[in-house]
Amino acid sequence: MSFLLFLIMGGIIGWLAGLILGKDIPGGIIGNIIAGIVGAWLGSLLLGDWGPEIWGVYLIPALIGALVLVFVLSLILGSMRKGRTRRT
Secondary structure (H helix, E strand, O other), X not given: OHHHHHHHHHHHHHHHHHHHHOOOOOOHHHHHHHXXXXXXXXXXXXXXXXXXXXXXXXXXXXXXXXXXHHHHHHHHHHHHHHHHHHHO
């Protein structure tokens, strides 16, 4: 049950990061979950475990990590799309 809650929390964190940045995360809900989980891991690695915790996820580091991840992904995917349109 905790794994399911962790996936739900990852989806919420990834969705919030996409809303805050105004960027679409590729892959829809699966992309949100992946961005949230990887962002939570990245945030806890860089910032440690602090702030409010829900279902084993520290919200502030998770959200900051997801924001960084979504921003970097949007830069990479944006440059790939621009490169693709220039060649044609």
